[in-house]
Amino acid sequence: MINEQLVWAIFFIPLASFCLLALLVRPFFNSYSYISGPIAIVSIGISFILSLLTFFEVATNSNHNLVSEPNSWLEIGDFHFTVGILMDPLTAVMLVVVTGVSLMVQIYSMGYMKPSNHGSENAEHHGPEELGKPVYARYFAYMSLFTASMLGLVMAANVVQLFVFWELVGLCSYLLIGFWFHRPAAAAAAKKAFIVTRIGDFGFLIALMYLFFKTHNKGDNYLEISVINANLPGLVDAGLITAGALTLIALGMFVGAIGKSGQFPLHTWLPDAMEGPTPVSALIHAATMVTAGVFLVARFFPIFEHSPDVMLIVTIIGGVTAIFAATMGLVANDIKRVLAYSTVSQLGYMMLALGVGAYGPAIFHLFTHAFFKALLFLGSGSVNHATGTFDMRYMGGLRRKMPITYITFLIGSLSLAGIFPLAGFWSKDEILLNAWDKGDVASIIGFSLALIAVFMTAFYMFRALLLTFEGDFRGGSDKDPEAQAHGPVHLTESPFPMVLPLVILAIPAVIIGFLVNPIKDFGGIPAHWFTHKLEHSLHLPPPPAFDPILAIISSLIALLGILLAWAMYKRNPYLSPATMGRVAGPIYTLFLNKYYVDEVYEKFITGRIYYNGIALISDWIDRNIVDRTVNIIGWLGANFGSLIRELQTGQTQMYATVTSVGIIIIAAVYIFGM
Amino acid sequence: MTLTTEPFAIELAFWILSVCTVISAIAVVQIQDLFRSALFLIVTLLGVAGLFILLGAEFLAGVQLMVYVGAISVLIIFAILMTRDLEEGNPSHSFRVPVAIVAIIFILFAYYVITQDTDWNGRLISENLDAEQQKVAATVFFKESIPYLAKMLLTDFVLAFEMVSVLLLAAALGALALVRDR
Amino acid sequence: MNYADIILIAPEISMALLASIIIIVDLFSSNKKLLAPLSLTGLLAPLCFCIMVRDNPSIGFNGTVKVDDFSVFFKYVIILATGLVILSSTTYAKRFDKHQGEYYSLILLSATGMMLLTSAIELITIYIALELTALPTAALAAFIREKKSAESGVKFLILSAVSSAVLLYGMVLIYGFTGTTYLSEIGTVIANHLSTSGQVTDNGILLFSVILITAGFGFKISAVPFQMWAPDVYEGAPTPITGFLSVASKAAGFAIILRILYTVFENETLSSDWASMMAVLSAISMSVGNLIAIKQNNIKRMLAYSTIAQAGYIMVGLAAMAGNTTLNTSGPVGILVYLAGYTFTNLAAFAVITAVSEDSGDDSIDSFAGLIKKSPTLAVIMTVSMISLIGIPPTIGFMAKIYLFGAAVETNLTWLAIVGVVNSVVSAYYYLRVVKTMFIDSPDEKHEIHPNLGVLSASVIAISGTVFFGFFPKPIIELARDAINTLIG
Amino acid sequence: MEIPGILSIAIFLPFISAVIVAVFLTGKAARGFAVIASALELVVTGYIFVAHRQNGYDFSERITSWFPDSFPVQYFLSVDGISAPLILLTGLLGIVAIFASWNITERTKEHFMWLLLLQGAVIGVFTSMDFLLFFLFWELELIPMFFLISIWGTGRKEYSAMKFLIFTILGSAFMLIGILVIFAGTGTFDMTRISEALPSSNLIMPVGILFLFMSIGFAVKLPVFPLHTWLPDAHTDAPTAASVMLAGVLLKMGGYGLLRVSAGMFPDQLEKYAWVLALLGVINIIYGAAITIRQTDLKRLIAYSSVSHMGFVLLGLSAMGGVTSHLAMTGAALQMFTHGTITGLLFLTIGFIYERTHTRHIPDLGGLARRMPIFTVSFVVAGLASLGLPGTSGFVSEITIFLGAFPAFKLATIIAAFGVVLTAAYILWMIQRSMFGPERERFAQIGDATAVQVIPIGLLIVSIIGVGIYPAFVSDVFTEGITQMLNMTGAN
Amino acid sequence: MTLERFLILGAILFGIGLYGVLSKKHAIAVLMSLEIMFNGVNVTAVALSRYTVPYTVPDTFVDASRFLLTGHVFTVFIITVAAAEVALGLAIIIAIYRTRQSVLITDAKELSR
DSSP, X not given: OOOHHHHHHHHHHHHHHHHIIIIIIHHHOXXXXXXXXXXXXXXXXXXXXXXXXXXXXXXXXXXXXXXXXXXXXXXXXXXEEEEOBXXXXXHHHHHHHHHHHHHHHHHHHHHHSOTTSBTTBOTTOXXXXXXXXXXXXXXXXXXXXXXXXXXXXXXXXXXXXXXXXXXXXXXXXHHHHTTSTTSHHHHHHHHHHHHHHHHHHHHHHHHHHHHHHHHTTSSSOTTBHHHHHHHHHHHHHTTSSOHHHHHHHHHHHHHHHHHHTTOTTSOTHHHHGGGSOHHHHHIIIIISGGGHHHHHHXXXXXXXXXXXXXXXXXXXXXXXXXXXXXHHHHHOOBHHHHHHHHHHHHHHHHHHHHHTTOHHHHHHHHHHHHHHHHHHHHHHHHHHHHHSOOBGXXXXXXXXXXXXXXXXXXXXXXXXXXXXXXXXHHHHHHHHHHHHHHOSHHHHHHHHHHHHHHHHHHHHHHHHHHHHHSSOOOOGGGTOTTGGGSOOOOOSOOOHHHHHHHHHHHHHHHHHHHHHSOSSOBTTBOTTHHHHHHHGGGTOOOOOOOOHHHHHHHHHHHHHHHHHHHHHHSSSOSSOHHHHHHHHTHHHHHHHTGGGHHIIIIIIIIIIIIIXXXXXXXXXXXXXIIHHHHHHHHHHHHHHHHHHHTTXXXXXXXXXXXXXXXXXXXXXXXXXXX | OOSSOXXXXXXXXXXXXXXXXXXXXXXXXXXXXXXXXXXXXXXXXXXXXXXXXXXXXXXXXXXXXXXXIIIIHHHHHHHHHHTGGGOOOOOBOTTHHHHHHHHHHHHHHHHIIIIISBOXXXXXXXXXXXXXXXHHHHHXXXXXXXXXXXXXHXXXXXXXXXXXXXXXXXXXXXXXXXXXOO | OOHHHHHHTHHHHHHHHHHHHHHHHHHHOSOGGGHHHHHHHHHHHHHHHHHHHHHSOEEETTTTEEEOHHHHHHHHHHHXXXXXXXXXXXXXXXXXXXXXXXXXXXXXXXXXXXHHHHHBOBHHHHHHHHHHHHHHHHHHHTTTOSHHHHHHHHHHHHHHHXXXXXXXXXXXXXXXXXXXXXXXXXXXXXXXXXXXXXXXTTBHHHHHHHHHHHHHHHHHTTOTTSOTHHHHHHHHSOHHHHHHIIIIIHHHHHHHHHXXXXXXXXXXXXXXXXXXXXXXXXXXXXXXXXXXXXXOOBHHHHHHHHHHHXXXXXXXXXXXXXXXXXXXXXXXXXXXXXXXXXXXXXXXHHHHHHHHHHHHSSOBGGGGTTHHHHOHHHHHHHHHHHHHHHTOSSSHHHHHHHHHHHHHHHTTOHHHHHHHHHHHHHHHHHHXXXXXXXXXXXXXXXXXXXXXXXXXXXHHHHHHHHHHHHHOOHHHHHHHHHHHHHHHO | OOOTTXXXXXXXXXXXXXXXXXXXXXXXXXXXXXXXXXXXXXXXXXXXXXXXXXXXXXXOEEEOTTSOTTSOOOEEEOOOTTHHHHHHHHHHHHHHHHHHTTTOOTTHHHHHHHHHHHHHHHHHHHHBOBHHHHHHHHHHTHHHHHHHXXXXXXXXXXXXXXXXXXXXXXXXXXXXXXHHHHHHHHSOOBHHHHHHHHXXXXXXXXXXXXXXXXXXXXXXXXXXXXXXXXXXXXXHHSOHHHHHHIIIIIHHHHHHHIIIIIIHHOHHHHHHTHHHHHHHHHHHHHHHHHHHTTOOBHHHHHHHHHHHXXXXXXXXXXXXXXXXXXXXXXXXXXXXXXXXXXXXXHHHHHHHHHHHHSOOBGGGOOOOTTTOHHHHHHHHHHHHHHTTXXXXXXXXXXXXXXXXXXXXXXXXXXXXXXXHHHHHHHHHXXXXXXXXXSOOGGGTTOOOOOHHHHHHHHHHHHXXXXXXXXXXXXXXXXXXXXXXXXXXXXXX | OHHHHHHHHHHHHHHHXXXXXXXXXXXXXXXXXXXXXXXXXXXXXXXXXXXXXXXTTTTTHHHHGGGGGHHHHHHHHHHHHHXXXXXXXXXXXXXXXXXXXXXXXXXXXXXXX
16 A cells, blocks of 8 residues: 555655745745744654554565665766665654654644744744744754655665765754854854764765775675665675675764764764754754664664674674763753753663664664653753753742643653653663673673663653752743843743643653563564564574563662652752762763863864864965965066176176177087087 | 298288287277277278288278278267267276176187187188189289179179168168257 | 069068158158158058069079068068058157158168068178168167167167177188088088088087177077167167067068078088077077066066067077978978067057057056056057967967977977976066056056057057967968978978 | 857857947946846857757867968867866856856946956867867966956955966966977877877877876866965955856866866876875865865855865876776766856855955854845855755765775775865854854844845756756766766776 | 188287277277277188188189189178268267267166166
């Protein structure tokens, strides 16, 4: 029932929405910009429905993969770059995640971004009054473009096509982070996001070049993803390319993934990206785009599988990132930043999972995470809507004012913390199980780091929850010294378009863990149906059986974290945060300053080494050596004549003398010279 | 008279004339009084006329006397007298020494080329003509030089001859135009 | 001397007669306005005679002149130059008041000498023609009789006399060595001599005289190191005369040099020596001329230095004559094309300079400031002329340079071609300075310049030639090729 | 239908229009006429491109009797896959430049005259198949550009104009020698025959030197480090239209020359010295990008970015002879086309912004996005295209160059690919500093693009995005041309 | 030896004249020196005419005999031209004298560099 055209439509409908909004509504019908939201929502809604249909088609199809005929995009000589659709379970899952979360976020945005939401201003926007409407159309145009690009990314059948959309989602991220371009911080964050991810893309690009270099003469079109996955490992086995080459390709791709998914050491852009509108953070920087890195590794999993070295690196990076980000989340005061660190940390989990070979669990976590993290972000937006600030130090006591927000946020937090039986519990547990089960040194290290991260996650999430919703209200944007750019305080529950997505998203945050991938056959759903489906064609070793002990241990650790948070942030804490800060001392400072990584990057590498180093020297060389040489040559040319000109004294006899001497010299040369 | 042997008297005359010519030429360029150096120029020109006679060119000697000594020198002296009120004498440049060196080098150069670097034997009448031919040549030089010269001027070089008159016209025109009234 | 001989030099005769007629008219008529038109119309006579004699080329006057395509080519150039100079003198000459007749007839007489020079194939005739070329120009240089002009005249006269003494000395020596003054016979003797002795070593006098003759003609074409006179004389002389000197007398000089080269030095050994000397002098000439020109503020002086450089370019063609075993023709063809083009280009420039200096009263480059506003026509003409002098298309200057440098490359003188093109770049700097001044600098006072008909038509004709032959150089090239072919025989 | 003489029309239409503008028209009439003429020219060039693309017409025109047989210069025009897109580019940027000059008030008609002359000359360069004719147009283009910079420029305009001119003439001087040497060796100026004739001809200089001579002229134009310093000055001080033409078209003459002559006629030499090309390419890319970030003048910044971007052309050419040379060289050619439109748009936008703000000093700008949404969009689109974002034409050329050049020079390509990161850095930094941030008081009154200014911006954006989405439109033609060339040289 | 000594004499005269031309400040002195140079050339010409054989020896010497006097012809023309030159030179000197009140050629240096 689902055919190629309809799959294409999943991609093209949001794109059409973008074109409509960007080329027609924004420039010509800006006064009717309120139609932008519905246009975007309807288009994405259609996509969502089609995606669901596709998902079920793929889920029920024994063939698993629907590969379309590639369409030629660019042919140069013998080289063909094609575009097509690669439809396998991974794609299908991603389609659902992307369209689903996107749909929710768009609905949410209808309320969140609405110019006439309350008074003449929306929550985050304090610009000149006439600017409300343009923002609306522009916003939904970008969002549509993003959705389209993301869909294009997950559907790509060709690695170049994938790279194209890979970059395009980066563009949308750039545009949306910098959505409030009049705020220097937003503009800077947008730029940072783009450049840092570009460093990752540089790795991806090299992988691409290397891949092409190694395979362009090997018959098949090795730019097709299906061909790569099916044949490339075989080439290594056949000795046609070296294992090192494969490793390099995988490594390059992983560098791309590091950049996109905010893994250490390229994670710095993601917290800063919170300068974008909150729905954007929910969609792009939590649920979808940042998972593209994970998706990429998953997409080329056969390659990674054949490169144990890279798998090791993936494991380590994943584990390190998981805990590294979590530590920073412990001390952040901005609620969105807490969530952002949490996102980085959870992405680390997914990488870890991939690193230990747990392909299915990684995607499973991606799947569950998308929903509850989007929920959390939207919740933080809702909070912001009321308080006008994101700084948790100026919040508090919102539980009664905003019950729905509170409950959904609580669900999300519990899910994220991995509390039984919410979605997060199941997916995280799978990862820990796999890491433990793999049992080599790296996996155990990763496992340990992840386990510690579980504790931290629970702690910071409940820290955030308690600071935001419990206790007394601490003034919101009225008190926040940095809140000039934020909205006014009006402590009521958010409007319907914002609450609805919260409620809807809370449902999957609870149920999809068990329902989608139950540990036992459950009401017609086979055990581990989800992961099995995903891993079907990969011939992975059978997954380890559910280990209740491990589950209990991890749950206990999570509860411990919650307990500690409660102890520190309840109304009359047993442990005052300030005391803890003093006790932790330098570590606290280190966490608060994000390990000084930003400083190293911005001040040292960018500033000292590049801007005031290489660039300065190059500029100096250009001005003072290259250009000056030219000028000196010019000056010499212009002034050398003056020397000869000295002979031109105006004395007739001088001239005759010169001539005579000239004659004598010539004569001497010719008569004595021969 | 033959073309091969030189009587001693002629030899002597050559030396006297050439020494006189050279010395007076040097005087022309060295004497501090312009008027006197003009007179020495006349001596030089006369010396050259004498040399012409030695070389069997009586007609040229005559021309030399009439054109140079008679006309040019007088013209020069007139010019000197016209501009005499300046009392500038006949000074030399400050860089006369290097110039002298240049001139001496030139002379030495010419000397080297003429005597050392060139084989004249293949070109000399005395070496290359038989007696009969030398007799013809002697006739041309010493007996019939003026008719021969006239013939040449009016046949072979008639164009140059005519052109010289145009040249003189041009010179006269130019000179007249330049000394015109203000 | 017979009728055929007279016909042979009918162009020269008519030119000389024209000069006489001008004097006579000048003597009996008080209307000086007639003189220029009369001279111009009169020029048609030599022109017609040129066309006439072109059809039956021959040697005349007992072997002293040879009229062939080669000399006719130069005669065209000289008549053209003379006409343009006269045309652009129409206003200028008014300052000579009663003596305009002398002015025009001296130009014509000098042109007579030049035309004769292109035909002369005998040393004495050459010498007389050369003097006939030089003496009137000396008088013309001094013609304004104010300080600069008189100084320029005396410098020209003395230096040209010295150079002709040197030339004469060389001629006399070569006459003595070969026993003849006829170029073709000199060539034969030298060839015989060299074929028997096999080398030049014991014929020092031959080399010496060649060098002296080179020096004499080098003066004429203002090649380094015989160029010193040019800037001073060019600056001081009346502007049209400067143009005349830089174009016509240079063309005549090159004509006779080519003639001598082809008739005398057909021998391989000597001509390759000659060529290498020319190559070196050429390189030095262009470099010196261009480098000094950069610093000049007087436009005539600047063009004087540029003339030295241009002589250097043309000498590339001389150097390129003998690189191969047989005398190469594309070098000389290039020279002819270049000279023709240079005539158009440079005279256009001088016509404009005449008009501008007439207006501003001095010759500084600054007086060209804002010319585009004062007189767009003149500015455009000057610009095209400068572009042609640099050698940028679509001008004849470009085509001619291509031809010359191409000849150099063909004869393995690539280094010289490189020196040449680099020099062209250097020259762009100062030529464009003029252009820049005209187009960008603002004038001190803003009034329009209306050049009179004579100057205007001179410049327009000259520039039309520059551009037309820039697009379609074929006629000139073919004419030049015919000329060189007859020269080779 | 193959229209005869269309190439001559393409060349002489601007010339004749220029003459008409110069002689008969003034002020707004001149402007209007120039617009019509350049629109016609766009139609003509568009026709040439499309007809070549669809039907493979080469529109050869040949007059052999122009020069004497001994010096066989011909009037020989033709179009192939390498030149057809560049001709289209010239037509496109020609009309853009006219629109860019819309508000010129000083010496209006002269301005349009020079622009039209320039356009005609450049088209002449791209269509000439006779070496001397090629050189003729090559030099001819200098004069209009010299005047455009030195009359309507800003800052040290005279210095810059002179510098531009002297550099270019110096380069082309060597090229001239090269042409003459080739002629001396092969006896022909016919570019289509030289590549066959060269190997068997008796050259008077080592072919390596000849190759160097030919390439220097193009290297100056491209420009290649260290011959690039004319470019920042010329760009900075040129008026908008001149900058557009300079960056958009004139630099491409260098690339075109490298492709057509250095690669097409001296394949062996190019392969031999490919490492030099790769090295210089990398230096251009990295060094240019590094300098860029220090610039505070918008135009100077873009000028250096051109240096950087033209490095990719070199890199693409350096892959000649390798198995992926088709790809790399097509990439290089594409890069020329795309850079033409992209940098054209950047300069155009900067020019328009300058017209309103009277400054190009980046620290003085900022917060313009609110006031000028259209300019911001065009600036951002151009900037993103410049940093090689997919969906824009910049990406296509860069990725093809990378993929093509990597097998030949791995390290160089990797370093060059890192240049993409640097490009992103300076472009985004520039956009951020000049357009974004809080609105400034002193820009409160300035307005956005006028309808007339939207036309050129729109044209260029359409071409940038259009080629980005459907690159085959241009690349097919380039591919055909390059394949033909490579087959002819026997390199593949 | 006889030819050579005339030639050397001519060269010496030429050299002395050259020295005079190059070193004398007075314009008229320069003209006089020029005449010495021309005289040097004349001596050379006549001597060469007297001592060397004309071209076409030995086949048709009788025909060629009239060319024995070519040097003389040369000299005649040189003398004539020199006269014209001097006349013009003096005219220019007079002109320059009128403008500058000086006949020193070294004073005429307004045109320089």
